[in-house]
Each structure stands twice: as C-alpha cells, then as structure tokens.
Amino acid sequence: MKTVAVIGLGNIATRHRRNLKYLFPESRLLAMSASGRIPDETISDCDQIVSSIEELIQQGVELALVASPAPFHAQHAIPLLEAGIPTLIEKPVTADVEDAKKLIASAVRTQTPVAVGYCLRYLPSSQVMKRLLEAQSIGTLLNAQVEIGQYLPDWRPTKDYRETVSAKASLGGGALLELSHELDYTQWLLGDLDIQFSHLRSSSLLGLEVEDLVDTIATTESGVVVNIHLDLLQRQAFRRCRFVGTQGTIEWDLIKNEVKQTLLAEHSVIYSEPDWDKNQMYLNMVVDFVAKIEGKTNACINLNQAAKTIELIETIKRGANHR
Secondary structure (H helix, E strand, O other): OOEEEEEOOOHHHHHHHHHHHHHOOOOEEEEEOOOOOOOOOOOOOOOEEOOOHHHHHHOOOOEEEEOOOHHHHHHHHHHHHHOOOOEEEEOOOOOOHHHHHHHHHHHHHHOOOEEEEOHHHHOHHHHHHHHHHHOOOOOOEEEEEEEEEOOHHHOOOOOOHHHOHHHOHHHOOOHHHHOOHHHHHHHHHHOOOEEEEEEEEOOOOOOOOOOOEEEEEEEOOOOOEEEEEEEOOOOOOEEEEEEEEOOEEEEEEOOOOEEEEEEOOEEEEEEEOOOOOOHHHHHHHHHHHHHHHOOOOOOOEOHHHHHHHHHHHHHHHHHOEEO
C-alpha cells in the first residue's frame, strides 16, 4: 500500500491513522475531515490533508477508511467505490436503510471491495463463543441475555459529551446506533432476530436528544428468546452476555475477554486473556480487509450483513414504546 486515506478526524479515525501507519510504515497517508474543512490543529500520523473526496481520489489512494459520522458514510464511500478504491467503512454502515441500499447498489455495480468495521468479531473470545454455540456445547439454546452499559461522559473525557457524535441525532447518535456492535454480533452468533418488544428511553440524567436506554426482546428462527439491554449511563462499564441451554450455560465477558461455561455442576474457564491488546482487533480487521482486496480467504463483514443491523434498528424504533 503506497497511498492510504482516512476520512474523519474523531477518536476512531485517529486510531485508524495510527494503525495504518503501523501496518504500512512506508505509505503516504491522507486525511480528510467529514465536512472537508482544513483543520487548524495538527493531525497525527498524517502526511497530507485533503478537502474533498475528489481530491482524495486524484491522489491514487489504494485503501480508504471511512470513519466519519454514520449519516455521511454513503456520501463519502460511494464515490470511492465508483472510483474503484477499496473501502472499509466504520460501524454502523449508515444511519438509515435507504443509505445502506444505495451503498449496496454501488458495491454490486462496481464490484469494488468493501467491508464494515464491526471490530468485536475480531476479539478472540468472540471467536470462542462462535465455536461453542455452533458446536451446541450447552445443548439446545433456550435463552440469551446481551447487555452493555457505559457512562457516555467517560467515553471521550477531554470533550463535552453533549457536543459529541454520540449525543446528536443529526450525527447518528443514541444508544442504538452507537452500541450497534451488540446487535451485529448477536445476529452473527444466533441468526436473524425477530423483534417482539422494545422500550426506548431518553432519561433526564444526561440531557440528551437521543435514546440513552434501550431494552428489546427478540426471538430467533429456532425459538431462542433474546433479551438485549443497551445504555449510555452505567458508571462502571459493563459488557457481558449469558447463554442458557438445555445442558448448561455460557457467560461471556467482553471487557475481560473471557468465556466461562457451566455444565451441570462443572464450572470451567474456556478462555481468559484480559490483558490482550484490544487495538489488535482493529489491526486484524484491516489485515483481513487487505486479504479481501487480494482475493484471499477473509471474514470481513459485508454490506448486506451490516445493513441487517440498520434494518433491525429501524424495526426497533418503529415498534418501540418511548418515554
């Protein structure tokens, strides 16, 4: 890779620039803000600032990473695909189904490699979970509980949380889009979800214009009942799942990168590596995408899979009780 690019200047874009420079130290890295503005501040791990997608395309980019706010993903990614530039899009793929459809149409038309960055699939414990559930290690699955909670003001301590992407509806904020990882990996592990009930809340605790609490009950094709809870409020970060089967249970702690299994009275730690460097997920994701570009075996998340998550979010919003 001689020339690579990252669109967006937020925290995740900063991580991606650093990682691209690590993976391709000899490459020239171009950066572009979501709006095309030329920033006054110094941009780390960057060789050149460009002000438009057109300028970026003219520079002969071989890999682009779109890390702008979700409502801008389609308008940034489609011209790149039309120019034949392989593009990795940060999650969620878009903020609505219509934009997702436009992206899919462009990808089908151009056949340009494209993938979506749901990095938690590259967490080692998630791969362990996938294998255990496929092997029916706890028998027939009956129930699943999926929960994440983390206090929004702690996400980006140097910024006013009310001014961040996460807090603004116009930029794709709110618990459903911001925490869509949980919806992605639940469908990856269990199959398509059929929403039975949803309750969205915008509490007064943070004064947000978007939902900060989400509770959803869904079922799978095989009849598993799945309870999903997302929130932006828990002061102690929490990210765990529990799966109940006819022969036992599995508990998955994503923060600890740990999987425990109970069969009858036998408790065992299947996998535990809490000190594993979480940045490796992002590196593995880019390496996997390069494999896709080169036509090699890969596990990249495609646009259709990512669009299912956006469809699920819209279904939840349409049918939800609100408070």
